[in-house]
Amino acid sequence: MNRFLTDSQEDIERASNLLQSGEVVAIPTETVYGLAANAFDEQAVARIFEIKGRPLIDPLIVHVAGFEQAEKLAICDSELIQAVSRAFWPGPLTVILKKQACVPDLVTAGKDTVAIRMPGHPLAHQILAACQLPLAAPSANPFGYVSPTRPEHVRDSFGTKVSHIVDGGPCQNGLESTILDISNESEAIIRRPGPITKEILREKLGVDVEFVRAQHSADETKSMVSPGSLKKHYSPQTRLKLVEKDNLHTIVGDAQKVAYVSCRRSAKFENIAKDCDRFWLSESGDLKEIGRNVFDLIRQLDRLPFDLILIEKAENEGLGITINDRLTRAAAQ
Numbered sequence: 001m002n003r004f005l006t007d008s009q010e011d012i013e014r015a016s017n018l019l020q021s022g023e024v025v026a027i028p029t030e031t032v033y034g035l036a037a038n039a040f041d042e043q044a045v046a047r048i049f050e051i052k053g054r055p056l057i058d059p060l061i062v063h064v065a066g067f068e069q070a071e072k073l074a075i076c077d078s079e080l081i082q083a084v085s086r087a088f089w090p091g092p093l094t095v096i097l098k099k100q101a102c103v104p105d106l107v108t109a110g111k112d113t114v115a116i117r118m119p120g121h122p123l124a125h126q127i128l129a130a131c132q133l134p135l136a137a138p139s140a141n142p143f144g145y146v147s148p149t150r151p152e153h154v155r156d157s158f159g160t161k162v163s164h165i166v167d168g169g170p171c172q173n174g175l176e177s178t179i180l181d182i183s184n185e186s187e188a189i190i191r192r193p194g195p196i197t198k199e200i201l202r203e204k205l206g207v208d209v210e211f212v213r214a215q216h217s218a219d220e221t222k223s224m225v226s227p228g229s230l231k232k233h234y235s236p237q238t239r240l241k242l243v244e245k246d247n248l249h250t251i252v253g254d255a256q257k258v259a260y261v262s263c264r265r266s267a268k269f270e271n272i273a274k275d276c277d278r279f280w281l282s283e284s285g286d287l288k289e290i291g292r293n294v295f296d297l298i299r300q301l302d303r304l305p306f307d308l309i310l311i312e313k314a315e316n317e318g319l320g321i322t323i324n325d326r327l328t329r330a331a332a333q
């Protein structure tokens with residue numbers, strides 16, 4: 001049976017004790033739910049890979065409670081990491097840095113770098129502070145499937161394989177953290193777009209940062225800079241197709257059982273497609289709301305008897321770039 005843990009002191013201690021004794025526990029973060037284990041315990045980390053069905057060549061993010069803990073895991077003496085941590089931690093930004101020798105190769109997939117993040121969700125922070133361990137945690141979904149933004153998503157995917165799920169409610173961002181590679185001091189590269197956009201990074205850090213999209217097919221993983229940036233990812237069982245913004249109405253009339261998903265509630269579309277199964281990701285088109293809802297809605301639709309989920313792209317700027325990145329990969333064949 002699964003057990004949902006609450007934010008009570010007793011349950012935080014329970015989660016912390018389980019982690020200290022080598023168990024895998026699902027924890028909430030402000031981005032998505034994570035499957036957490038003591039980053040120094042190789043057996044516990046191996047169990048994460050096993051539960052997720054994740055290839056061992058795909059490294060994990062290590063979550064920390066404070067900057068001192070990050071310094072034990074990675075080389076944190078550049079000006080840039082100091083500025084990044086001051087501006088964005090705790091929060092939805094992961095940095096890639098040169099690792100310290102103590103970080104197990106299993107966590108970093110043998111790389112000389114490690115991904116580190118200090119989550120902003122109060123429950124994640126309280127658990128990290130209570131167990132006093134760095135926690136390796138990938139998103140708590142089966143490898144390749146849609147990320148979990150609610151505790152029920154973790155239960156639905158893993159059943160009893162994950163015995164304890166800490167319930168922190170729905171995730172505030174609903175999209176995974178931005179990954180910023182600063183392992184080479186002379187350049188900062190976004191490896192995965194996320195809630196912290198390149199405009200925000202530029203504004204707060206005063207440096208230019210580019211998103212370098214890694215385009216790889218599944219069998220190319222060995223040579224990847226960021227192995228998890230596969231072309232196909234976040235995919236539901238039901239076929240998902242993306243259409244350009246405002247073009248949803250042009251596809252109406254397909255014979256299959258189609259779920260039409262617009263970014264915002266639109267009178268135009270409602271008028272044209274009266275008899276269609278229509279869904280929307282936000283009332284007003286607000287990108288934060290779309291980001292918060294997108295994985296949850298795809299998961300809901302995936303449980304219904306549709307042959308096709310047709311989704312309209314978000315506007316391709318700011319957070320919309322992150323949303324479109326996830327949608328494009330969910331739609332990839």
Ligand code: TXA
Nearest residue numbers: 031034059060113114115138139176177226227228229
């Ligand atoms: O929001 C998030 O980041 C969530 C929550 C749970 O913290 N975690 C998450 O982890 O999305 P995961 O494992 O699903 O995605 C981590 C990504 C993968 O694409 C992995 O390849 C990349 O980070 N990564 C980890 N360590 C890396 C490294 N040393 N160099 C390059 N990429 C790395």
Ligand code: MG
Nearest residue numbers: 138139147228
């Ligand atoms: Mg993931």
